[in-house]
Amino acid sequence: MCGASRLTLTQTPTARFFCHCEICQEVYGKPYSDATVVNASTVTISPDSPIIYENYWSGLQRGICSECQQPVVGLLAIAPFIRAAFIPTIVLGERFTAPKASAHIFYHRHLRPVVDDIPKINGFLKSELRAASIALSGVYGKTPNK
Ligand SMILES: [Zn+2]
Ligand SMILES: [Zn+2]
Numbered sequence: 115m116c117g118a119s120r121l122t123l124t125q126t127p128t129a130r131f132f133c134h135c136e137i138c139q140e141v142y143g144k145p146y147s148d149a150t151v152v153n154a155s156t157v158t159i160s161p162d163s164p165i166i167y168e169n170y171w172s173g174l175q176r177g178i179c180s181e182c183q184q185p186v187v188g189l190l191a192i193a194p195f196i197r198a199a200f201i202p203t204i205v206l207g208e209r210f211t212a213p214k215a216s217a218h219i220f221y222h223r224h225l226r227p228v229v230d231d232i233p234k235i236n237g238f239l240k241s242e243l244r245a246a247s248i249a250l251s252g253v254y255g256k257t258p259n260k
Contacts, residue, residue, distance in 0.1 A: 115179070115182050115184045115204070115205065116179060116181045116182035116184070118163065118164055118179055118180075118181035118182070119159075119160070119163035119164060119165050119177075119179040119181070119186045120159075120160040120163055121157055121158065121159055121160070121163075121186065121187060121201065121205070122157070122158040122160070123152060123156060123157055123201070123206075123210070124156045124157075124158075125152045125153055125156035125157075125255060126210055126211075126255075127150035127151065127152050127201065127206065127210060127212065127213055127252065128213050128251065128252060128255050128256055128257050129150060129151040129213060129216065129248050129249070129251045129252030129256070129257070129258050130148070130149065130150040130151070130203060130212055130213045130214065130215045130216065130248075130252075131149060131151075131215050131216060131217050131218070131219055131244075131245065131248050131258075132146045132147065132148055132215050132217070132218045132219070132228075132232070133146055133147045133149065133218075133219050133220055133241075133245070134146040134218060134219070134220045134221050134222075134223045134224045134225070135219070135220035135223055135241070136223055137170060138220075139223070139225065141176060141178070141185050142185060142202070145224065145225040145226045146218070146224070146225075146228075147185075147202065148202065148203040148204065148215070149188070149200045149201060149202055149203060150200070150201050150203050150206065150212060150213065150252065151198050151199070151200055151201075151248060151249050151251070151252025151253065152198070152199050152201065152252055152253070152255075153196075153197070153198065153199070153252075153253045153254070153255075154189055154197035154198060154199040154253075155197070156199075157187065157199045157201070159177075159186075159187065163179070163186070164179060164180040164181055165177040165178065165179060165180070165186055165187070166178050166180050167189075172190070172242075173190055173191055174188050174189070174190045174200075175188065175189045175190070176188045177189070184202075185202050185205075186202070186205060187199055187200065187201055187205075188200035188201075190249065192246065192249060192250060192253065196250075196253055197253075198249040198250075198252060198253050200249075213257065214232075215232050216232065216233070216248055216257075216258040216259075216260065217232060217233045217234075217235050217244050217248065217258075218232055218233070218234045218235060219235045219241040219244050219245050219248075220235070220238075220241045221234040221235055221236050221241075222236040222237060222241075233260065247259070
């Protein structure tokens with residue numbers, strides 16, 4: 115967001131979701147996060163980017179820009195050779211057209227009700243499963259199933 119941290123993507127994101135979990139609320143400073151998913155192998159992070167990674171229990175590494183404190187990229191190993199990169203949709207800017215979000219996950223944690231036609235997933239396990247499914251779709255450049 116401040117320009118200090120830079121990513122290069124070679125895959126157009128096809129998967130996107132909103133997450134209402136408490137960690138996202140804290141990290142993003144918003145009622146929910148808005149992220150797209152691509153294959154981590156298609157993302158190049160400029161070596162001079164001042165990104166600090168924090169590890170979360172789920173195995174997700176959240177990269178925060180130390181200049182502006184905004185999330186830049188999250189990395190998650192789905193399987194030994196498959197890693198997903200979560201890119202905040204706002205970071206994509208105008209260079210990519212963001213795909214339509216396929217779910218609101220961790221909706222039971224919502225701070226503010228959302229009125230739209232996107233499925234609301236309640237419950238921890240259901241949210242985790244949906245997140246994994248969306249992440250896999252994103253990694254393979256597919257549109258997630260409803
Ligand atoms: Zn979350
Ligand atoms: Zn920054």
